[in-house]
Amino acid sequence: MAEDVVVVHNLQKYFPAHKKNLFVRAVDGIDFTVRKNEVVGLVGESGSGKSTTAYLVMGLYEPTAGTISFQGQDISLSAKKRALTLKKEIQIVFQDPGTSLNPQRTVGQILGMPLRVHKVVPEKDLEEKIALLLDMVGLPEDYIYKYSRTLGGGERQLVAIARALATDPSLIVLDEPTSALDVSVQAKIIGTLMRLREQLGMSYLFITHDMSLMRNIADRIAIMYLGKIVEMAPARDFFQRPLHPYTQMLLSSIPVVLKAEQELKPQRIRSQGEIPSPVHIPPGCRFHTRCPQAGPICLQEEPEMMEAFPDHRVCCHLCHKAN
Numbered sequence: 249m250a251e252d253v254v255v256v257h258n259l260q261k262y263f264p265a266h267k268k269n270l271f272v273r274a275v276d277g278i279d280f281t282v283r284k285n286e287v288v289g290l291v292g293e294s295g296s297g298k299s300t301t302a303y304l305v306m307g308l309y310e311p312t313a314g315t316i317s318f319q320g321q322d323i324s325l326s327a328k329k330r331a332l333t334l335k336k337e338i339q340i341v342f343q344d345p346g347t348s349l350n351p352q353r354t355v356g357q358i359l360g361m362p363l364r365v366h367k368v369v370p371e372k373d374l375e376e377k378i379a380l381l382l383d384m385v386g387l388p389e390d391y392i393y394k395y396s397r398t399l400g401g402g403e404r405q406l407v408a409i410a411r412a413l414a415t416d417p418s419l420i421v422l423d424e425p426t427s428a429l430d431v432s433v434q435a436k437i438i439g440t441l442m443r444l445r446e447q448l449g450m451s452y453l454f455i456t457h458d459m460s461l462m463r464n465i466a467d468r469i470a471i472m473y474l475g476k477i478v479e480m481a482p483a484r485d486f487f488q489r490p491l492h493p494y495t496q497m498l499l500s501s502i503p504v505v506l507k508a509e510q511e512l513k514p515q516r517i518r519s520q521g522e523i524p525s526p527v528h529i530p531p532g533c534r535f536h537t538r539c540p541q542a543g544p545i546c547l548q549e550e551p552e553m554m555e556a557f558p559d560h561r562v563c564c565h566l567c568h569k570a571n
């Protein structure tokens with residue numbers, strides 16, 4: 249098995265809620281790893297804590313509890329306190345390149361910033377390096393002089409990817425990188441990301457709502473529900489024998505359409521019932537209020553994560569019993 253690049257252990261992030269003494273338990277004790285040269289898909293409904301997890305890994309938030317380590321070094325501190333050499337190793341691409349790139353800056357200025365901060369190349373080689381980055385994401389060299397506001401959504405996202413590549417990171421966190429883009433552009437961005445990962449040997453933590461995309465690109469998939477990871481497995485095993493009732497619900501709600509059509513159309517997750525508030529997480533198994541199979545124990549005891557099959561972990565009383 250490939251070595252771990254990132255190891256997250258019992259990670260929590262609570263935010264103060266509007267009401268006194270209450271907390272939004274956005275991330276509520278999660279464990280996962282991202283291995284070398286691997287795409288880990290983090291999938292969940294809106295509000296399940298995916299972006300908060302991304303920001304914790306990036307160091308944009310400081311954890312309430314738990315640890316994050318990168319290649320064996322503790323990086324649980326916020327990015328402000330992380331060493332510059334560590335910061336360059338983990339980069340992020342956000343959902344909306346319209347807001348993550350400054351419209352008043354040229355592509356050259358945007359890509360020049362991380363190169364200068366991290367002193368990736370001497371000043372005299374800056375333009376050459378920027379041209380190389382543009383080439384890596386398939387954009388013409390002369391884009392260096394264009395203002396980001398003049399670019400289309402897909403091109404902007406390619407610039408955001410080039411910016412993430414500037415520091416030669418080991419891990420890129422992708423927070424729904426294609427969901428704000430037209431379907432026709434999405435495939436190009438995904439293709440570019442997959443090619444780059446292959447060429448550069450990076451790892452991706454890929455956050456998405458899009459289960460059918462995960463089927464095509466993820467090596468392992470983690471399902472997040474109300475601040476917890478409820479199932480994590482290698483992609484093939486995950487789709488062949490999903491164990492958690494929530495995973496089964498998500499998979500069954502992907503409409504079956506023509507294969508060709510399905511490849512074009514990203515599927516957003518649809519499931520029965522509403523996700524409860526992370527301020528008032530149900531006791532016992534947090535999924536019991538929506539679970540068609542919930543029994544008495546599910547209302548009382550919080551299930552523990554256990555390995556049901558090799559590398560396939562699940563957090564469900566019923567799955568524990570079945571295996």
Ligand SMILES: Nc1ncnc2c1ncn2[C@@H]1O[C@H](COP(=O)(O)OP(=O)(O)OP(=O)(O)O)[C@@H](O)[C@H]1O
Binds near residue numbers: 272
């Ligand atoms: N800074 C914050 N202060 C208070 N609550 C927050 C904050 N950031 C996130 N939350 C809450 O934490 C929960 C998880 O949010 P998060 O953005 O991580 O979800 P998500 O899975 O990324 O959702 P989406 O799919 O809509 O992007 C939500 O209930 C959200 O309202």
Ligand SMILES: [Mg+2]
Binds near residue numbers: 298299300
């Ligand atoms: Mg999000």
